[in-house]
Structures are given as structure tokens and as C-alpha cells.
Amino acid sequence: MTFSRRILSVQPSxxxxxxxxxxxxAKxxxxxxxxxxxxxxxPTAPIVVERAIESLRAGRTRYTPAGGGPELRQxxxxxxxxxxxLTFSPSQIVVGAGAKEILFHTFLSLLNDGDEVILTAPCWVSYADQIRAAGGVPVFVPVPENGGMPSVDxxxxxxxxxxxxxxxxSPNNPAGYILNEGELKTLGAYLHQKSWWVISDEIYEYMSFDVSHTSxxxxxxxxxxxFILINGMSKAFxxxxxxxxxxxxxxxxAAMVRSLQSHSSTCVPGFIEDASVVALKAGRPLMEKDIAKLKARRDIAIKHxxxxxxxxxxxxxxxxxxFIDIRAHLKDGDTSLKFSNQLLQEKHLALAPGEAFGAPGFLRLxxxxxxxxxxxxxxxxxKALFP
Ligand SMILES: Cc1ncc(COP(=O)(O)O)c(C=O)c1O
Structure with missing residues (x-):
């Protein structure tokens, strides 16, 4: 009996x-x-929840068009x-079960065996495994000394x-940086000369506190x-x-990603589509208080x-x-993965290890x-870092 080599190379999140x-x-x-x-x-805003309930009661419980219904795409x-x-037409939009699924289908649509994908460390945990599952090869550009995004050079x-x-x-998970217009200009000029696809994951767009997000x-x-822009409802709303x-x-x-949607999760349920339309129409103002609260927590954390x-x-x-650099605290042979496990067992503190983001030696809080x-x-x- 054999297994898929591609999927054997994938690690659970x-x-x-x-x-x-x-x-x-905790249990x-x-x-x-x-x-x-x-x-x-x-929680999700009450008007969004109410719309889902109304829509369920109205019987929006059947299949919707693969890749998103017309109202949601509009x-x-x-x-x-x-x-x-940014100006797009509805035919260019594909909706799926989270940005995660859409990213997966995008990699499957664009990559052939052995194609390399440049990921700048630190980066979100699922990119590399999705790329491997699609037959591609993730190539990590190491995290620079300041923990931000590596330069074009x-x-x-x-x-x-x-x-x-x-x-x-950008905004980046896990490092929290946001590229400003100057940095985007430099990166764009570089990418413009290359014959590469560009995926821009903008899912944390509304969580930009000091500089505003620009695509x-x-x-x-x-x-x-x-250019493939990725976004979703998870974080924003x-x-x-x-x-x-x-x-x-x-x-x-979009046609290829939609075709994959039609053979996998097919569609987002109708009542969830309706609720998402309410959220999208309300936009960032719907979440402003929560976003302000997040910013305040960021400030409290940094101050402390x-x-x-x-x-x-x-x-x-x-x-x-x-994204905290603990490299100076790791004794010979120790890793941030080991440190993160010890933190959980001994201090009952859960922080994701940098290994998950292609950046060993860090912890994400x-x-x-x-x-x-x-x-x-x-x-x-x-106390754990300075015993
Ligand atoms: C950078 C980034 N992209 C995409 C996702 C996927 O989000 P979802 O599948 O919930 O839309 C996440 C979730 O953690 C993320 O951090």
C-alpha cells in the first residue's frame, strides 16, 4: 500500500x-x-447574526452557486x-470556506510539480503545507535581524x-508589520519585472493601527x-x-479556483452569504470599537x-x-518548539513557536x-525567559 507523497509531506497545523x-x-x-x-x-456583530437567522427562517438552506452567489460577489x-x-468585476471574485480554502485552491490552480514559491519568514503557518500539497516547493527567505520583512535584495x-x-x-501574521507605500513601491517594482504570480493576503486589513493598509x-x-488578492470575513468581522x-x-x-470550489465545498451556505453581505456593506465602522479595543490591548502589552x-x-x-525573539534565551540544543512545549506544561502558558512560521527562535503571542x-x-x- 502506498500513500500520496505530496500529502505525506504535509504536517497538521x-x-x-x-x-x-x-x-x-484547561479542561x-x-x-x-x-x-x-x-x-x-x-463576538460577530448582532446585525450579522440576526440576518443569518432571518435568512435561515426564510429557507436559504439550499446550494448556492459555486464560488459565491451574485449578491455576495457584488x-x-x-x-x-x-x-x-480597486476595480474588479464579479466574475473575478471567488468565495469559499475561509481564505484558507481559497488559498489552497489558488496554489492548486497555479503550481506544477517542483514549482518554487517564495515565502518571506515569518509567515502564516498554512502557506508552506498547502504549497507542498499542491506539488510546489516553499522557499523561505529567512527572517531578518529585526524580525520584519526581508528586503527585495x-x-x-x-x-x-x-x-x-x-x-x-501585510498586515503580517505573525510579525504584525504593515508595508507602507514606499515599501510597497519598492516591492512592486521588483515583482513587476518578474514573471511570477503574486498572492497578496490582506486578511488583517482592518487590524491596521498606526499606518493604514494599502493594497x-x-x-x-x-x-x-x-495579482491574486486574498481576503475574508474571519478576522475583519x-x-x-x-x-x-x-x-x-x-x-x-478565478475560473480555475471556482472550478475547484465546484468539486470541493461547492458553496458557502445561503444564510451565511446573506449575513456576509450585511457585514461587507457595513464595513470597518461596524467593527471600529472592537478594533480600538485591540489597539488598546496592543499598547498595554507593549507597555508591560x-x-x-x-x-x-x-x-x-x-x-x-x-513576535518575540527568544534566540538569546535558548540554551544549546534547545528550540523555540521545545521552549513553547515547556511553557505550556510548566507555566500553563500557550504561545505558538516560531517553527510554525518558518522562523525558529521566536514565539508568537x-x-x-x-x-x-x-x-x-x-x-x-x-519569569520563564529570565529565571
Ligand atoms: C495570514 C492568514 N491568512 C489566511 C488565514 C485564513 O483565514 P480563514 O480561513 O479563517 O479565512 C489566516 C488565519 O489565521 C491568516 O492568519
Missing amino acids: PTLALNAKAVQL QGHNVLNFAVGEPDY AIVDKLQRDNG VIDQYATQKTRLFVLN LLKVWPELAQK AMTGWRVGYCAAPDDV MKTLGGFKFLYPQGAYYI SYATDEATIIEGLNRLH
Whole structure:
């Protein structure tokens, strides 16, 4: 009996595994502080929930068109125009079960065996495994000394004849950086000369606190024929469990992703589509208070880290993570993975290890939790780092 070599190369999501362990320890009665979760701790807005209930009662319980119904795709087109100044047609939009599924289908649509994809470390956990499952080869550009995004010159050292695709994620999970217009111009100029697809994952768009988010496509419209914008409802509207994500892509790419949708999850349920339309039409103002709360928590966390002293990290401008450099604290042979496991077992503190993001030697702290937990968690982490 044999197995798929592609799927054997895939590892289960380490952040979900860590979260599951933390939940299990908490169930056993331990006071676990969980900073591993990648979701907002506040609920979906009531008007969105109400719309779903109404829609269910009205019988929107059947299949909808593969890749998203017309009303939802139009709402996404309108959102991209309003928030991002980008013009797409509904045929260019494909909706699926979360940005995760849409990304997966995009990699499957664009990659052939052995094609290389440039990922700049640190980067979101699922890109590399999805690329491997699609037959591609993830090529990690190592995390620079400051923990941010590597420069174009460094990226270029990892480009080969086999490079087919580049993935950008700003605001970034896990490092929290947001590329400003100048940085986007430099990156866009570089990518413009290459014959690569560009995936721009903008799922944390609304979680930009200090600089506002700009899409690379707005700065470099010439990239349109090779640009796939990824976004979704999970982070922006605290709708992680609803499973709605989308891409805006050149028509031929959208058609391929839609075709894969038609053979996999098919569609987003009608009542979830209706609720998503309400959220998209309301836009960022619907979540402004929650976003302000996240920013306040970021500020509290950073202030407390400064008070405790000794932490090394890149100042996060967006998303809801702090990516802490613990390389100086690791004894010979120790890894951040081992450290993260020990933190959970001994201090009941769950922080995702840098290995999950292609950046060993770091820990990701998600501050999408209450203030008391942030303070107590940082106290425990400080004690573990400075025993
Ligand atoms: C950078 C990034 N992209 C995509 C996703 C997928 O989000 P979803 O599948 O919930 O839409 C996540 C979720 O954690 C993420 O952090």
C-alpha cells in the first residue's frame, strides 16, 4: 500500500495542535493562559447574526452557486472599490470556506510539480503545507535581524529559474508589520519585472493601527494580470467560525479556483452569504470599537513588556500578534518548539513557536484576549525567559 507523497509531506497545523493541548489542560482544571489562538475574542456583530437567522427562517438552506452567489460577489466588488480603491468585476471574485480554502485552491490552480514559491519568514503557518500539497516547493527567505520583512535584495537571492509565485502578507501574521507605500513601491517594482504570480493576503486589513493598509495592487496597478488578492470575513468581522473567504483574481485564475470550489465545498451556505453581505456593506465602522479595543490591548502589552524589560521584538503595527525573539534565551540544543512545549506544561502558558512560521527562535503571542490575561501571561513569560 502506498500513500500520496505530496500529502505525506504535509504536517497538521501546529498552531491548532497547540491550541487543542491548551484547551485540554484547561479542561483538566489548570489555569491556562492561551495566547496561541488566531481569532478575535469578541463576538460577530448582532446585525450579522440576526440576518443569518432571518435568512435561515426564510429557507436559504439550499446550494448556492459555486464560488459565491451574485449578491455576495457584488458586495465584495463594492467593498474592494470602497476600501481599497480597486476595480474588479464579479466574475473575478471567488468565495469559499475561509481564505484558507481559497488559498489552497489558488496554489492548486497555479503550481506544477517542483514549482518554487517564495515565502518571506515569518509567515502564516498554512502557506508552506498547502504549497507542498499542491506539488510546489516553499522557499523561505529567512527572517531578518529585526524580525520584519526581508528586503527585495535579500528576496532576490532566493529567486531561481523555478520560482513561479510570491506570497505577500501585510498586515503580517505573525510579525504584525504593515508595508507602507514606499515599501510597497519598492516591492512592486521588483515583482513587476518578474514573471511570477503574486498572492497578496490582506486578511488583517482592518487590524491596521498606526499606518493604514494599502493594497500592493493600488500602488502597482500594472501587476493586475498576475495579482491574486486574498481576503475574508474571519478576522475583519470576528467571523472565524462562519468560514467565508474570497479571492479577487484575473478571470482565468478565478475560473480555475471556482472550478475547484465546484468539486470541493461547492458553496458557502445561503444564510451565511446573506449575513456576509450585511457585514461587507457595513464595513470597518461596524467593527471600529472592537478594533480600538485591540489597539488598546496592543499598547498595554507593549507597555508591560517595556516595564518588565528584556523582551526583543519588532513593534507590531497591525494584526493582533507580537513576535518575540527568544534566540538569546535558548540554551544549546534547545528550540523555540521545545521552549513553547515547556511553557505550556510548566507555566500553563500557550504561545505558538516560531517553527510554525518558518522562523525558529521566536514565539508568537496573540493579544486578542483580555487585559488581565495579557499582564499575567507576560509576567509568566518574563519569569520563564529570565529565571
Ligand atoms: C495570514 C492568514 N491568512 C489566511 C488565514 C485564513 O483565514 P480563514 O480561513 O479563517 O479565512 C489566516 C488565519 O489565521 C491568516 O492568519
